[in-house]
Amino acid sequence: MSFLLLLLGILACTGNLVNASCKLEMNPPRVVVRYGDSLKATCSSTGDVEGMGWESTYGGTGLKKDVSSLVLNITSVKAWELEPQCYASLRSDGSQCTETLPVTVYKLPQSVTLSQLSGKGAPMVEGQLYQMKCDVVNVAPVKNLSISWYKGRSIYSIETFEDPSPFPVNISSEKSVTVNRNDNGAYIWCEAMLNLGSVDRNLRPMLSQPKELTVLYPPTFDTPFNETVELPAGKTISLICTAKGNPKPVYRWDFPDPAQETNEKHDSSKPILTPAFPIPGTYTCTASNSQGSSIKYFQVVEASEDRTTFGVILGVFVSLGVLLLISGLFFVTQNGTFSCSKNNYTRGQATSSGPV
Ligand SMILES: *[C@@H]1O[C@H](CO)[C@@H](O)[C@H](O)[C@H]1NC(C)=O
Ligand SMILES: *[C@@H]1O[C@H](CO)[C@@H](O)[C@H](O)[C@H]1NC(C)=O
Ligand SMILES: *[C@@H]1O[C@H](CO)[C@@H](O)[C@H](O)[C@H]1NC(C)=O
Numbered sequence: 531m532s533f534l535l536l537l538l539g540i541l542a543c544t545g546n547l548v549n550a551s552c553k554l555e556m557n558p559p560r561v562v563v564r565y566g567d568s569l570k571a572t573c574s575s576t577g578d579v580e581g582m583g584w585e586s587t588y589g590g591t592g593l594k595k596d597v598s599s600l601v602l603n604i605t606s607v608k609a610w611e612l613e614p615q616c617y618a619s620l621r622s623d624g625s626q627c628t629e630t631l632p633v634t635v636y637k638l639p640q641s642v643t644l645s646q647l648s649g650k651g652a653p654m655v656e657g658q659l660y661q662m663k664c665d666v667v668n669v670a671p672v673k674n675l676s677i678s679w680y681k682g683r684s685i686y687s688i689e690t691f692e693d694p695s696p697f698p699v700n701i702s703s704e705k706s707v708t709v710n711r712n713d714n715g716a717y718i719w720c721e722a723m724l725n726l727g728s729v730d731r732n733l734r735p736m737l738s739q740p741k742e743l744t745v746l747y748p749p750t751f752d753t754p755f756n757e758t759v760e761l762p763a764g765k766t767i768s769l770i771c772t773a774k775g776n777p778k779p780v781y782r783w784d785f786p787d788p789a790q791e792t793n794e795k796h797d798s799s800k801p802i803l804t805p806a807f808p809i810p811g812t813y814t815c816t817a818s819n820s821q822g823s824s825i826k827y828f829q830v831v832e833a834s835e836d837r838t839t840f841g842v843i844l845g846v847f848v849s850l851g852v853l854l855l856i857s858g859l860f861f862v863t864q865n866g867t868f869s870c871s872k873n874n875y876t877r878g879q880a881t882s883s884g885p886v
Contacts, residue, residue, distance in 0.1 A: 555573070562633075564636055565636065581593050610670060635696065644718070669701065680721065721736065786812055
């Protein structure tokens with residue numbers, strides 16, 4: 531405490547505290563204003579001042595006597611560099627203090643345009659790089675601008691700029707983009723945003739027109755490319771070879787016995803094959819499009835457990851029949867009739883599902 535007093539004493543003696551007693555306060559402390567809009571700020575002094583004034587490239591006030599606060603009012607800001615200074619002179623010794631109001635003048639982009647520099651006018655191909663460009667015209671200040679690139683719903687790149695110029699400029703961002711099958715049908719676009727740390731509702735991102743991506747990719751299967759299919763005696767089977775691809779894949783089937791091909795001709799260009807006369811062996815499906823082809827093998831084998839399966843099914847049927855018979859008898863004897871009231875129905879359900 532005593533140290534602080536000592537320090538204050540020293541400062542007062544050397545005269546360094548003079549400006550501190552002429553402290554100026556700005557309200558708001560900083561201004562973000564759109565070019566052409568109005569600007570209003572108040573400068574106040576806490577000390578005993580003789581007079582104060584605003585000095586500015588325009589909109590200055592000149593010296594006003596006996597005021598402790600003064601408003602700067604500019605109806606339409608028509609400059610890019612504005613450094614309004616508030617000054618005050620102390621009554622005690624006539625010394626002056628000044629304070630500059632930080633002003634950022636901005637201008638929203640005139641336009642934001644997306645263009646494709648490479649591979650233009652044709653569908654994109656999976657895995658390839660494409661050069662894209664985003665042009666932002668007539669925006670200020672560029673040091674507070676960010677250009678965000680979107681693909682699908684997510685940002686994949688953001689570019690900011692170092693240029694300290696307060697004047698409107700044209701600026702662009704170039705990005706190379708790789709596309710894959712998941713991008714097919716998605717959109718790509720860019721957004722220009724002025725980050726001025728303010729709640730000004732004008733300061734929303736400005737979007738370019740979106741570009742829909744068309745991505746060509748070779749056929750691929752959702753299921754394994756080698757499947758083993760059991761062939762139950764006397765039954766038919768369906769072999770599913772559906773593949774994803776752009777353009778839409780076309781299919782070709784090869785049969786274990788080439789002679790089969792003539793019989794099954796009607797089916798052989800479809801993704802799902804249901805052979806009229808299935809035989810064991812390898813059925814081969816080829817899915818192709820302009821980007822390539824993929825082959826899927828179906829190993830058709832005779833079902834070895836035919837008999838046991840049949841036995842199990844038969845067993846289930848027999849026991850179900852017996853159960854039905856028993857429960858039927860039960861209801862007839864209890865109620866004397868096959869009435870189908872709600873109670874009996876639920877009880878019947880519970881009885882028959884119990885033992886199964
Ligand atoms: C920016 O681009 C616009 C339109 O292309 C043009 O009219 C203008 O002169 C350019 N401004 C600058 C600063 O280059
Ligand atoms: C503009 O950008 C600069 C540098 O990125 C930053 O220091 C400044 O605070 C920004 N201006 C505003 C008003 O947010
Ligand atoms: C497919 O699988 C079978 C056995 O499951 C195997 O013998 C055959 O070699 C496989 N074929 C291919 C092309 O991988």
